[in-house]
Amino acid sequence: MKTLLAFSIPLLLISLVWSGYLEYDQDVLIPQDWTRVGRVDPTEELELTFALKQQNVHLLEEKLKLVSDPDSAQYGKHLTLEEVASLVHPSELTQKVVRHWLHSHGITNCLTIRTQDFLQCKMTAEVAETLLPGSRFHRYVRDSHSIVRSSAPYSVHDDVHQHLDFVGGLHRLPPKGQDLSKKPQQHKAGLHLGVTPAVLRTRYNLTAADVGSTQNNSQAVAQVRSPTLSVHDEASMFLEQYYHPADLAEFMNMFGRTFQHLSQVERVVGTQGAGKAGLEASLDVEYIMSTGANISTWVFTNPGRHESQEPFLQWMVLLSNMSDLPWVHTISYGDDEDSLSTAYMMRINTEFMKAGVRGISLLFASGDSGAGCKHMGKQQNSFRPSFPASSPYVTTVGGTSFKNPFKVTYEVTDYISGGGFSNVFGMPDYQASAVKGYLKTVEATLPPPSYFNTSGRAYPDMAALSDNYWVVSNRVPIPWVSGTSASTPVVGGMLSLINGQRLLKGLPTLGFLNPRLYKLKGQALFDVTEGCHLSCLDEQVQGKGFCAAPSWDPVTGWGTPNYPALLAALLAE
Numbered sequence: 001m002k003t004l005l006a007f008s009i010p011l012l013l014i015s016l017v018w019s020g021y022l023e024y025d026q027d028v029l030i031p032q033d034w035t036r037v038g039r040v041d042p043t044e045e046l047e048l049t050f051a052l053k054q055q056n057v058h059l060l061e062e063k064l065k066l067v068s069d070p071d072s073a074q075y076g077k078h079l080t081l082e083e084v085a086s087l088v089h090p091s092e093l094t095q096k097v098v099r100h101w102l103h104s105h106g107i108t109n110c111l112t113i114r115t116q117d118f119l120q121c122k123m124t125a126e127v128a129e130t131l132l133p134g135s136r137f138h139r140y141v142r143d144s145h146s147i148v149r150s151s152a153p154y155s156v157h158d159d160v161h162q163h164l165d166f167v168g169g170l171h172r173l174p175p176k177g178q179d180l181s182k183k184p185q186q187h188k189a190g191l192h193l194g195v196t197p198a199v200l201r202t203r204y205n206l207t208a209a210d211v212g213s214t215q216n217n218s219q220a221v222a223q224v225r226s227p228t229l230s231v232h233d234e235a236s237m238f239l240e241q242y243y244h245p246a247d248l249a250e251f252m253n254m255f256g257r258t259f260q261h262l263s264q265v266e267r268v269v270g271t272q273g274a275g276k277a278g279l280e281a282s283l284d285v286e287y288i289m290s291t292g293a294n295i296s297t298w299v300f301t302n303p304g305r306h307e308s309q310e311p312f313l314q315w316m317v318l319l320s321n322m323s324d325l326p327w328v329h330t331i332s333y334g335d336d337e338d339s340l341s342t343a344y345m346m347r348i349n350t351e352f353m354k355a356g357v358r359g360i361s362l363l364f365a366s367g368d369s370g371a372g373c374k375h376m377g378k379q380q381n382s383f384r385p386s387f388p389a390s391s392p393y394v395t396t397v398g399g400t401s402f403k404n405p406f407k408v409t410y411e412v413t414d415y416i417s418g419g420g421f422s423n424v425f426g427m428p429d430y431q432a433s434a435v436k437g438y439l440k441t442v443e444a445t446l447p448p449p450s451y452f453n454t455s456g457r458a459y460p461d462m463a464a465l466s467d468n469y470w471v472v473s474n475r476v477p478i479p480w481v482s483g484t485s486a487s488t489p490v491v492g493g494m495l496s497l498i499n500g501q502r503l504l505k506g507l508p509t510l511g512f513l514n515p516r517l518y519k520l521k522g523q524a525l526f527d528v529t530e531g532c533h534l535s536c537l538d539e540q541v542q543g544k545g546f547c548a549a550p551s552w553d554p555v556t557g558w559g560t561p562n563y564p565a566l567l568a569a570l571l572a573e
Contacts, residue, residue, distance in 0.1 A: 034140040040148055042126035046137065049168035049313055050119040051347050052090040052098055060088055064356045064393070068512040070519060076508030078359035081323040085115040088354065094163040101160050105131045113321035115354070120317065132156060135170060165347040168313045193406070194479045195469045197255045197290035200490060202408050203465065204563045211260045212295035212500050218266070218326035219496040220298040221284040221489060222315050222333070242301060243285040244277040244474065251286045251472040261293040269318065270301035280332065282473040283481060284489050288330055291493025295500065298326050316351045325360060327499050327509045330492035332365040332485035334386040337424055338374065345387055345424060352393035356512035361499075363492045364388050365484035366398040366460040367418025370534035371452070371545030371554075381536040383420050383452045383545065389459050390422035395513045396459040397488040398556050399466025400528055411560055412548070413531025414466045418484060419546060419554040422456035430515040431458060434552040442549050447541050461514055462525060463556035464490045494561050498570050510570065517558065521551070524565035528556040 066074040079087075095116065102110065102121060110121040125137045125148075132154035140147050150170040200206070223242065245264060252263045265285065289297050300315055312333055319325065337345070355362055372384030389396045399414035421427075427435060435458045439446065464487035471481045499509045510516070528548050533555050535545030546554045 034142050034147075036138050036140050036151065037146075038139060040125045040137045040139055042124060044125045044137075044148070045122055046125055046128050046148065047120060047122050047169060048128060049317065050098060050102075050121065051165040051168065052117045052119065053094050053163050053165060054088040054117050054350060055091055056087050057350055057353075060084075060350065060353050060357065063087075064353045064512060065515070067357055067359075068515045070516045076359075076511070078508060078511055079357045081114060081320075081358065084354050084357060088350070089116045090163070097160060097163045101157075102131070107131070113317060114323070115320045118317050118320065132167065132170070166341065166344050195465055195467070195486075197287070197293075198258060199408060200287075200291060200465065201259070203411075204494070204561050205565075206291075206494075206497075206563045208259045210497060210563065211293040212497060214500045214503050217496065217500040217503055218296040218298060219288055219292050219328040219492060220300060220326040220330070221288055221492075222300040222329060222331045223278075223281045223284060242278060243281040243299060246475060247277050247282050247472045248285055248289070250475055251282075252290070254472065254477065255470065256290055256293070259290075259293050262289060262295070262297070265289075265299050266296040267298045268301060269298060269322075277473045279471060279473050279478065279481060280483075280485055283469065283471045283486055284330065284332065286471060287469070287486060288489035288493045288496075291490045292328070292496035293493070295493075295496050296326075300329075316348065319355055319360075320351065325358075327359065328361045328363065328492050328496045329355075330363045330365075330489045331388075332483075332488055334365065334367050334389050334418070336372065336374075337385045337387045337390055337422065340387060342424060345391075348388065349391055349393055349425075352388070352391055356393055359509040359511040361492075361495055361510050361513055362394045363488050363495070364391070364394050364396050365418070365488040366396045366463075368399075368416040368483045368485075369418055370416060371420045371447075371536075372418070373536035375536075380450055380540065381538050382450065383447070383535055385420045385422050385456070385459075386418055387422075387424075389418055390420075390425060390457050392425050392428040392457045392514075393512065395461050395491075395517070396557070397484060397491050398460035398463035399482075399484040399487045400463050400556055400560055401465070401467040401531075403530070405468060411463075411465065411526065411528050411556075413528060413533055413555050414482070414484075415531065415533050416483070417460070417463065417466065417533050417555050419458075419460050419533060419556075421452045421454065421458050421554065423453050425457040427455055427457055428514075430518045431461075431552075434518055434521070434558075435554075437551060438549060438553055441551075442547065442553075445547065447535070447545065451536075451541065458554050460554070460557040461517060462491060462558050462560065463487060463528065464560050491561065494563055494566070497563075498567050501567060501571055505571065507571070507573065516570070518552075520558070520569055522558045524562055524569040525559035526562055527551065527559040528553075531555070 066072045067077055107121050107123050110119050112119050129135050134152050135150040135154040136152050137148055138151045249263045252261055366389045367386045374382050374384040388394055398419055399417035400411035401414045403409045403412050466484050466487040467482045469481045469486045471478050529550050532547035533545045534543055535541050537543045548555050552558050
């Protein structure tokens with residue numbers, strides 16, 4: 001048999017290098033807060049993920065459009081995991097070529113998944129460097145945590161490259177995030193002093209009766225934390241922090257007495273760590289379970305077996321390998337678009353589509369950096385969109401604040417709320433009219449056109465309060481916690497309640513929400529029309545990004561939920 005690995009075959013370089021705020025280190029850009037401490041031992045075991053090329057991705061996208069469009073005869077006719085696998089699984093040739101390539105290097109300890117489009121393989125660092133010419137694995141440390149990554153681009157033979165989307169576990173080194181806490185403001189007597197479940201229920205018009213009541217409904221938060229990281233903001237959610245059951249019980253005891261609720265997570269997928277509870281992990285669970293109250297809730301957390309694992313990718317692989325999944329997932333993870341390869345993002349988009357056609361709703365936080373900023377040195381700066389927030393196949397949630405932070409008043413923009421326009425993905429049809437309307441309405445006050453891509457996928461799609469939350473973490477009530485990682489589980493909980501009511505009526509779950517959301521044209525949401533978010537601190541824009549406006553805008557989307565009106569609108573067949 002002719003080997004596919006003869007070195008006479010030309011090599012095709014797949015570069016996954018980072019850019020922007022990072023610096024070069026032996027051909028690959030490494031975040032400045034990570035310190036390289038040396039090459040890993042050649043015998044050290046790594047686990048790499050091979051994303052095999054899928055078939056019929058264009059048919060998958062067409063199917064997603066049909067099952068997500070309320071005007072389609074196929075609306076809500078979702079596929080099973082088996083049907084998705086049958087549609088997109090890699091060709092026999094692709095599977096044969098990749099497996100032969102791995103076997104010829106002695107790599108046989110591999111696991112596949114039900115859709116057969118990911119292989120997770122264990123091998124030594126020495127074998128990995130031979131398999132992927134150019135790769136050089138080092139250990140990097142930050143604070144007390146370490147991670148193993150390659151310090152250089154890798155390559156694969158051309159005949160193999162055409163069967164692979166990417167290899168995971170080489171280059172993704174997230175930047176250090178920010179603290180979720182804000183400094184307390186001056187308290188005023190007799191007024192609410194922070195956002196709690198009761199405040200959210202008052203603002204969004206949920207009554208004590210608005211709780212889950214069906215057995216076949218569930219929701220999830222993804223806390224697939226890396227064994228390498230510490231405290232964070234939206235830019236890299238998958239960190240080493242965990243929720244503690246005792247914190248959830250204490251939170252519900254303090255803040256959940258006025259409505260029926262559950263005080264325990266139904267299922268943990270993965271392995272919880274033994275360290276201290278993380279603030280964000282506590283926030284995620286406490287607010288999806290107090291908004292989507294009395295609904296079975298899962299937590300996805302990273303088993304963390306190998307320093308070479310990428311936790312977000314591990315979570316995506318799990319979604320493609322489980323037939324029984326919650327209907328709503330909320331995730332507070334993001335990276336700068338320009339720090340990721342297009343091939344990687346396109347494949348992740350396909351995974352999002354696979355979830356959507358199964359009737360699963362994926363909600364991502366829009367981020368806490370406003371429009372973002374890519375500093376170009378002597379050249380003009382530009383805004384910096386975030387992924388997966390910029391994916392056309394997820395619902396992205398921005399953030400708001402109360403106009404008066406001490407009263408349940410109307411909402412204005414939270415200045416940190418992430419939003420903008422993708423530089424990679426085109427504007428999807430479902431939002432074209434709304435976004436073009438915004439651009440026309442505020443044309444005179446828009447940032448310079450060189451700062452953003454007017455034809456890109458625009459986000460967020462909707463929003464909720466993201467400012468001054470109470471959280472219980474390590475048995476201590478903590479005030480003034482902020483970020484779109486707060487608003488996202490709140491919206492997710494409400495969508496879970498609506499799913500429950502749809503299931504009671506014999507209707508399918510909401511699935512990919514955006515086509516239906518945009519057809520509502522703001523109906524059933526509180527429009528947010530005041531405030532701007534932050535951006536580049538330069539002479540051109542002076543720290544000002546986009547601003548809220550009537551109807552849709554790239555800071556708060558269509559606005560925040562008016563629950564009873566949204567329930568009525570989304571219950572209509």
